[in-house]
Amino acid sequence: MTPTDTGTPRRQERGRRRMEQILHAAADEFARLGYEAATTNGIAAAAGISPGSLYQFFSGKADIARALAGLYREQLDAAQSAAFTREDLAGLPVPDVVAAVIGPLVEFNIAHPGFKALFARTDMPAELAEAVAPIHAVIHGKVGGLLAVLLPELSTKDLERATSVAIQLVRGMMPLIVAADPAARPALVTDLRNVLVGYLDTLR
């Protein structure tokens, strides 16, 4: 009785490159058309491969979204690691902390237009919500940790709510910032920072 061959195959170098191509193409298609309107055949074509090849690496559109979310999570982690090291931030004034977090985040969203197609949505299909749940949890945890330092006397419940609200404010404004004319962006980013600082002030 030979061992049943479930489980992913041992990828070759070629395969790993293909997976990157596919994820890159998928990010473009998601950004251009939105998650629902993007098609697997379209992603395959954009990646320069056949539909069949795509399914050698991913089990479907939701799986691609999951993998892309994981990729974004790593990249965002790298881009934000500095901003979220609590130790340095303990003494800093709130506006500086907000600026340190928002700056790189805006840059990341501009550089990765596919990101907002997956995350900055208020209503998503269940399959997509499930795919991005892990990174949402990570973000929630990080922001929650940060707010706990900035607002130490807040109750757990209030802290939880403040975290959700702060994240939602950023998610709401980010598409506006990304879509705006580059010349108009700085003012919008300043507004976003002011919004957050103003909100956090009311919680003291």
Added chain:
Amino acid sequence: MTPTDTGTPRRQERGRRRMEQILHAAADEFARLGYEAATTNGIAAAAGISPGSLYQFFSGKADIARALAGLYREQLDAAQSAAFTREDLAGLPVPDVVAAVIGPLVEFNIAHPGFKALFARTDMPAELAEAVAPIHAVIHGKVGGLLAVLLPELSTKDLERATSVAIQLVRGMMPLIVAADPAARPALVTDLRNVLVGYLDTLR
């Protein structure tokens, strides 16, 4: 040569009732599944009619969205008329004005779950964006007029930006409020008001 029979038929009472049923059913389906996932056959079934009958009144899903947007516009207009009469507001403090606008708006969103499926989205298919463009324009105009009274010394450009930002903040937070446990809503609504008041304060 008989005159070509383009143009909508002269509706009977029965037909007008059907159109209302359809729009009501569509609002439910949009709220339950989202615009894209909602199907015309599903809307027809929810309205208790056949697919063919639906197309006697609407030319397609986008047309239903357009009509529903128009209906919401009327209803929202009625619900908000008091809050937006500038004369009474000229002297009032900013927090009171914000409360007067946000209160009914939150009620409206809770009472009409289909509303946010059409409006509180950051990325929509082009056909949907086109369908809701008129009411967006109306809202933008009203909020802009209000802000012009509250912040008289703002430049046109700054006023324009502030209007977009304020609307976007509300659009971002509304799904959170509607989806929240009713007991948790008041705190979220307070947060939303504080966010707006805090933001407007930074623009003085």
Added chain:
DNA sequence: AGAGAATACGAGCGTTTACTCGTGTTATTG
């Protein structure tokens, strides 16, 4: 070199969905 695994192809299958069309029923109009 030979075998097995990974990669690649693309026509096409099954399903879903928006929408049509032929036909029949109810209401209005002259």
Added chain:
DNA sequence: CAATAACACGAGTAAACGCTCGTATTCTCT
């Protein structure tokens, strides 16, 4: 009371989409 228009039906159609499968090529490992 016709005659015409509005309303209603629902099986069916064409297109789109996610995904499969048979087959062929390339890589890895012994």
